[in-house]
Amino acid sequence: MKEPRRAHRWFVAPLLTAALVAGCLAADLPLPPTDRGGFSAGFSLLRPAQEDGPPGLEVLAVWYPTDAVEAAYEYPGRGLAGARAASRVAVNAIPATRGAPYPVVVAAHGLFGSAIGLAYLAEYLARHGYVVAAMDYADTMPPDYTRQVAAQRVGSGEVFTSGLAFLTTAGRWARDLGADPARLLRYLEERRLQPTRELLDYLLGLNDRAGSVLEGLLNTDRVGMMGHSLGGYTTLGLVGGHPGPAWRDERIKVAVLLSAGLLPYRGHVSQVATPVMVMYGENDPPGLGEPEDRYQTYAEVTRPRAVIVVAGAEHLTFSNPRSLNLADCWERDRRLAVIVAYSLAFLDTYLCAVPEARARFEQPTQGVLYHAYQWPGDTEQTWGELPPFVQQRRRPGGR
Numbered sequence: 001m002k003e004p005r006r007a008h009r010w011f012v013a014p015l016l017t018a019a020l021v022a023g024c025l026a027a028d029l030p031l032p033p034t035d036r037g038g039f040s041a042g043f044s045l046l047r048p049a050q051e052d053g054p055p056g057l058e059v060l061a062v063w064y065p066t067d068a069v070e071a072a073y074e075y076p077g078r079g080l081a082g083a084r085a086a087s088r089v090a091v092n093a094i095p096a097t098r099g100a101p102y103p104v105v106v107a108a109h110g111l112f113g114s115a116i117g118l119a120y121l122a123e124y125l126a127r128h129g130y131v132v133a134a135m136d137y138a139d140t141m142p143p144d145y146t147r148q149v150a151a152q153r154v155g156s157g158e159v160f161t162s163g164l165a166f167l168t169t170a171g172r173w174a175r176d177l178g179a180d181p182a183r184l185l186r187y188l189e190e191r192r193l194q195p196t197r198e199l200l201d202y203l204l205g206l207n208d209r210a211g212s213v214l215e216g217l218l219n220t221d222r223v224g225m226m227g228h229s230l231g232g233y234t235t236l237g238l239v240g241g242h243p244g245p246a247w248r249d250e251r252i253k254v255a256v257l258l259s260a261g262l263l264p265y266r267g268h269v270s271q272v273a274t275p276v277m278v279m280y281g282e283n284d285p286p287g288l289g290e291p292e293d294r295y296q297t298y299a300e301v302t303r304p305r306a307v308i309v310v311a312g313a314e315h316l317t318f319s320n321p322r323s324l325n326l327a328d329c330w331e332r333d334r335r336l337a338v339i340v341a342y343s344l345a346f347l348d349t350y351l352c353a354v355p356e357a358r359a360r361f362e363q364p365t366q367g368v369l370y371h372a373y374q375w376p377g378d379t380e381q382t383w384g385e386l387p388p389f390v391q392q393r394r395r396p397g398g399r
Contacts, residue, residue: 029364029365029366030363030365030366031334031337031365031366031367032330032334032337032338032340032341032342032365032366032367032368033341033345033360033363033365034330034331034337034340034341036127037124037126037127037128037129038065038099038127038128038129039065039066039067039096039099039126039127039128039129040065040066040067040068040069040070040089040090040093040127041063041064041065041066041070041088041089041090041122041123041124041126041127041327042063042064042065042066042068042089042090042091042092042093042094042095042126043061043062043063043064043073043089043090043091043092043123043126044061044062044064044091044092044213045059045060045061045062045076045154046059046060046061046062046213047059047060048060048202053202054195054198054199054201054202056138056195056198057135057195057198057199057202058135058136058155058156059115059135059136059154059155060115060133060134060135060199060202060203061115061116061119061122061133061134061135061154062131062132062133062203062213062214063089063119063122063123063125063126063130063131063132063133064095064102064126064131064132064213064214064217065095065096065099065102065126065127065129065130065131066090066093066094066095066096067094067096067098068090068093068094069090070088070089070090070327071088071089071090071091072086072087072088073086073087073088073089073091074086074087075087075116075119075154076116076154077114077116077152077153077154078152078153078154078159079114079150079151079152079153079159079160080151080152080159080160080162080163080166085116085119085120085320085322085326086325086326087119087120087123087325087326087327088325088327089123089327092213095213095214095217097217099129100216100217101207101216101217101218101219101220102129102130102131102217102218102219103129103130103131103219103222103223103224103347103351103352104130104131104132104133104203104204104218104219104220104222104223104224105122105125105130105131105132105133105223105224105225105226105347105351106132106133106134106196106199106200106203106223106224106225106226106252107121107122107132107133107134107225107226107227107231108134108137108192108196108225108226108227108228108230108231108232108234108235109134109136109137109227109228109230109231109319110227110228110229110230110231110259110319111139111170111173111229111230112139112149112150112151112152112160112166112169112170113137113139113150113151113152113228113229113231113319114136114150114151114152114153114154115134115135115136115154115155116134116152116154116320117134117152117228117231117319117320118134118226118228118231118318118319118320119320119326120320120321120326120329120330120336120340121226121339121340121343122134123326123327124330124340124344125343125344125347128344128348129352130347131214131217131218133199133203135195135196135199136150136153136154136155136157137191137192137195137231137234138157138191138195139191139230140187140191141169141172141173142169142172142173142176143172143176145187149169151166174287174288177288178263178287178288178289181263181264181266182264184263184264184288185242185243185264188233188234188237188242188264189237189242189247192230192231192233192234192237193234193237193238193242193247196225196234196238196249197238197249200223200249200251200252203218204218204220204223204251206218207220220251221253222253222351222352223251223252223253223351224252224253224254224255224256224347224350224351225238225239225252225254225255225256226255226256226257226258226343227256227257227258227260228258228259228260228318228319229258229259229260229287229315229318230260231258231260232257232258232259232260232261233260233261233263233265233288235252235255235256235257235260236255236257236260236265236269236272236276236297237265238252239252239255239272239274239276240268240269240271240272240273240274241265241268241269241271241272242265242268243265243267243268245271252274253274253275253350253351254274254275254276254346254347254350254351255272255274255275255276255277256276256277256279256343256346256347257276257277257278257279257297258279258280258318258339258343259279259280259281259284259286259294259315259318260278260280260286260294260297261286261288261289261293261294261297262289262290262293262296262297262300263286263288263289263293266289266293269297269300269301270300270301270302272301272302273302275304275305275346275349275350276297276298276301276304276305276306277305277306277307277308277342277343277346278294278295278297278298278305278306278307278308279307279308279309279310279318279339279342279343280294280308280309280310280313281309281310281312281313281314281315281317281318281335282309282310282311282312282313282369282387283312283313283314283387284313284314284315284317284387285389287315291389292389295307295386298372303374303375303376303378304350304373304374304375304376305373305374306346306361306372306373306374307370307371307372307373308338308342308368308370308371309368309369309370309371309384309386309387310335310338310339310367310368310369311334311335311338311367311368311369312334312335312367313335313338313339317335317336317339318339321333321336324336334366334367335367337367338365338367338368341360341365342361342368344357345357345358345360345361346361348360349361358375361373362381364383364384368383368384369384369385369386369387370382370383370384370385370386370387371383371384
């Protein structure tokens, strides 16, 4: 398989203001290694269900490398304030071919989110030689969990009419399913895991489809997945966290878990054989399960594995920022710089075997509160301190 050729021009991003992040670490540490990449970010919104795609895949947001000029753009979305997001992308541009075939990453949004929920990170990866795809998952609400609703939606479907309705419903959802792991597992299977498999079937099929926007551009042997919150649970379930081995999707070679946890996979994640990076915030205890679950996911998966705790970050820090342009938000918020820099470095290391990527990942930087990793054959390396809500249960060392 042809190796992707991707230009990396690593230099320190300007305009990172320490005041944006409480508790930033020593100023003599380097800033997160961010840059604008070797491509522009192309963006297309596909409508698979209107053609021959799965009925549940109404919209498919796709970001990809292009040489076209980016222009101001507001992502489509309905719902609560912040559903629409401003950025700069090249809409429906012709993809670049100089780095093809490109590695592929599926992005899974959090509970009641939408296909554009991780657009800032998807754009960043596209500018660095990745194709990223995301869908609207059909999350449902209590009490019977059959009625679809969302805080934001790109395709059709009901959206919340107020922030209070969203918070009330999300709280009830977490209480119900947090108290019933078996029910949560069934929810994930139906609403998240199976739809993701269908997404992958359709997406990778576009590589061989004459006339598709992605024809011949995908490296189908280099597929990763990243997810925020419930999207992280989705990702973990598909790389071996689910107690049923049949749910493991062998196509997914790397997993990036953003502010996710263990429930309902507790006791089973040791069977995960995929490289996993766990990332969460200093002020980010999980809404499901136990306070230490984010760290325990890292502690219990097999090597290679890594964990990053982002200084000053909360749960929603990992989704699109409401007040910043997505195209350069990581230049203005050090928390986002940490997220994009370490996500790219981990994917570059284990999905694309970029020679210098591992060194980028291993370097602690400003904005990182705790940093640990363990590669095959190596001892665990740690730096910094864990947040108080997991320190008491930390298990040093590892397999």
